[in-house]
Amino acid sequence: MLDMLKRFFSKTKVNNSGTGKQNRERDLCVATCALFVEMARIDGTFTQAELETILSILKEKYGLSGEHADALIEAADKELDQSVDLWQFARLINENYSTDEKIEVVETLWHIVYVDGKMDQYEHYLMNKLKNLLRLSHNQLIDAKLKVKYSRGT
Secondary structure: OHHHHHHHHHHHOOOOOOOHHHHHHHHHHHHHHHHHHHHHHOOOOOHHHHHHHHHHHHHHHOOOOOHHHHHHHHHHHHHHHOOOOOHHHHHHHHHHHOHHHHHHHHHHHHHHHHHHOOHHHHHHHHHHHHHHHHOOOOOHHHHHHHHHHHHHHO
16 A cells, blocks of 8 residues: 555656556545545544644655645545545455555554544444445454554553
8 A cells, every 4th residue: 555655646746647557546545545534524523633643644654745645635535525425435445455455544544533532423333334345354343443542552
């Protein structure tokens, strides 16, 4: 996944003549970030702390510049606003990511959930929905949650 994000952002910023593969990689990056953004805003508020967490993850974990991270979040937010549901994003992820990469995505989602130190009912619902959409088991979901909680010391 990291290589895909790096390839996406190493392309020219506005290149409408890109190949189908470049467009697919861009769509996949946007789809992954869309899940991050949806988790942050599922409870009705997209807090500054949640935004900063997503930006930090995109910069530190995926090596994006601040400008590229902002652009990715903006594109993901736009796609979410135009989408009917999350299936289109999950489908792209399922077609392109290994199980380990999908678990990495879920771990990132858990980090976003616990920015405020707790999980509310909407975040709980969305995590279970995404588990199903990403074709992961309940055990994989819980293992990812525990890994994140123990790394945070909570």
